[in-house]
Amino acid sequence: MSTEYTAARTSIRTALILTLFASLFTAAMALTYRYTKPAIDTAVAEVKRKLIAEVLAPESYDNALLDDVVTVLAPAELGIDEGSLVYRARKRGEPVALIVEARAPDGYGGGIDLIVAVGADGRLTGVRATAHKETPGLGDYVDPRKDPNKTRPWINQFVGRGLTGSDTSGWKVRKDGGDFDARAGATISARAVIAATARALAWADANQHRLFDAKTGERITAAANAGAKP
Amino acid sequence: MSAFSKDTWINGLWKQNPGLVQLLGLCPILAVSTTMVNAVSLGIATIVVMALANLSVATLRNFIPYEIRIPVFILIIASLVTVVDLLFNAYLHELYLVLGIFIPLIVTNCIVLARIEAFAAKNDPLVSTFDGIAQGVGLLLVLAVLGTMRELIGAGTLFGGIDLIIEGASAIKVLGTDYPGFLIAILPPGAFFALGCLIAAFNWINSRATARKHAAPVTPQAPADAVPES
Numbered sequence: 001m002s003t004e005y006t007a008a009r010t011s012i013r014t015a016l017i018l019t020l021f022a023s024l025f026t027a028a029m030a031l032t033y034r035y036t037k038p039a040i041d042t043a044v045a046e047v048k049r050k051l052i053a054e055v056l057a058p059e060s061y062d063n064a065l066l067d068d069v070v071t072v073l074a075p076a077e078l079g080i081d082e083g084s085l086v087y088r089a090r091k092r093g094e095p096v097a098l099i100v101e102a103r104a105p106d107g108y109g110g111g112i113d114l115i116v117a118v119g120a121d122g123r124l125t126g127v128r129a130t131a132h133k134e135t136p137g138l139g140d141y142v143d144p145r146k147d148p149n150k151t152r153p154w155i156n157q158f159v160g161r162g163l164t165g166s167d168t169s170g171w172k173v174r175k176d177g178g179d180f181d182a183r184a185g186a187t188i189s190a191r192a193v194i195a196a197t198a199r200a201l202a203w204a205d206a207n208q209h210r211l212f213d214a215k216t217g218e219r220i221t222a223a224a225n226a227g228a229k230p
Numbered sequence: 231m232s233a234f235s236k237d238t239w240i241n242g243l244w245k246q247n248p249g250l251v252q253l254l255g256l257c258p259i260l261a262v263s264t265t266m267v268n269a270v271s272l273g274i275a276t277i278v279v280m281a282l283a284n285l286s287v288a289t290l291r292n293f294i295p296y297e298i299r300i301p302v303f304i305l306i307i308a309s310l311v312t313v314v315d316l317l318f319n320a321y322l323h324e325l326y327l328v329l330g331i332f333i334p335l336i337v338t339n340c341i342v343l344a345r346i347e348a349f350a351a352k353n354d355p356l357v358s359t360f361d362g363i364a365q366g367v368g369l370l371l372v373l374a375v376l377g378t379m380r381e382l383i384g385a386g387t388l389f390g391g392i393d394l395i396i397e398g399a400s401a402i403k404v405l406g407t408d409y410p411g412f413l414i415a416i417l418p419p420g421a422f423f424a425l426g427c428l429i430a431a432f433n434w435i436n437s438r439a440t441a442r443k444h445a446a447p448v449t450p451q452a453p454a455d456a457v458p459e460s
Contacts, residue, residue, distance in 0.1 A: 032313045036316045
């Protein structure tokens with residue numbers, strides 16, 4: 001017999017066929033990846049642009065905001081272990097606002113990712129929840145897309161607010177003696193967002209100059225700042 | 231069996247419906263059917279994957295050694311899902327963000343592998359493609375009905391999230407703007423309740439049809455292919 005189906009022969013033959021299939025279909029994936037890459041990049045940037053437009057009016061700045069970014073390595077106030085991106089809005093070179101990524105660690109369904117836009121005057125221009133696992137129809141009103149109140153979404157309460165010194169006593173839900181409304185039966189989500197926003201705001205305020213002066217693309221460590229938090 | 235045979239469609243849509251009879255691919259069925267738009271979108275993605283996977287396997291079936299058919303099948307499915315995933319990411323980006331992990335999870339949807347193993351590996355490409363489409367449409371219908379039920383009961387709306395596909399379109403508030411919502415329909419247990427009701431209704435219709443057939447004087451025709459009757 002010329003064709004012996006020995007173990008070695010069979011395994012080599014099978015391995016070759018499997019490799020052939022793997023190469024063929026990997027090529028198909030690689031081609032699709034290359035072909036769709038520009039469209040995906042555009043889509044991702046577009047989503048980011050839309051989101052930022054919700055917290056900061058596009059006409060208030062004139063720099064390429066999405067490129068004017070620094071990475072801040074894990075300050076405790078922002079709650080993101082892998083580091084936060086901070087976008088810097090400027091108009092004619094003058095600071096307008098900082099857009100800071102933050103995370104509320106204590107939402108009802110785990111972390112709530114936020115972007116917090118802090119004007120150069122220390123007042124919030126907007127806050128948005130970008131990712132969360134709050135209960136649908138109950139705690140998810142912190143995300144204005146899910147908020148049944150479309151005319152006055154809950155999260156718009158932050159607009160125009162600032163801190164007086166380091167006083168965060170009003171930064172609580174009304175039930176706890178603060179200034180913020182919260183939906184009955186779902187105060188945990190609101191508490192988490194309010195506290196995280198207050199921390200991010202205080203941090204951005206205290207580090208404003210350092211953040212605006214940093215070079216584009218720079219990675220800043222969180223420590224070594226003067227009077228960031230009491 | 232020809233490509234346009236009625237049996238392919240009767241099996242896919244009713245007799246061997248993947249969602250109601252074969253009960254394969256329950257993970258996406260239960261997880262994504264919170265709204266009709268989500269459900270139908272994932273259904274369409276599944277149809278595309280099933281049609282392409284069946285077509286590829288049926289075309290290559292003579293080159294796939296029997297012993298390693300499962301790895302090759304999985305390789306083919308995984309590549310095609312990656313391609314579909316990239317295409318969704320590029321051209322339907324917001325929907326892609328909503329469906330999230332469930333597009334990649336089509337790889338593990340047993341119904342795809344089941345149809346390849348049971349059908350595409352033994353039939354010619356054209357028939358197999360149609361079988362994939364028919365089974366996919368069967369799954370899509372179940373997904374659509376479940377999504378509609380859960381969205382209507384849970385949120386009181388229809389077409390919620392349609393703005394992810396058609397810009398400017400908005401959900402129809404069927405049960406009025408002050409409908410308080412019925413949370414459990416949207417949470418995972420609601421998916422089981424809804425699917426249970428759907429299967430019960432399906433079995434009820436089937437048993438009535440059988441009863442009527444027995445009552446009728448004409449002799450019932452034997453089914454063309456062997457289908458395990460319940």
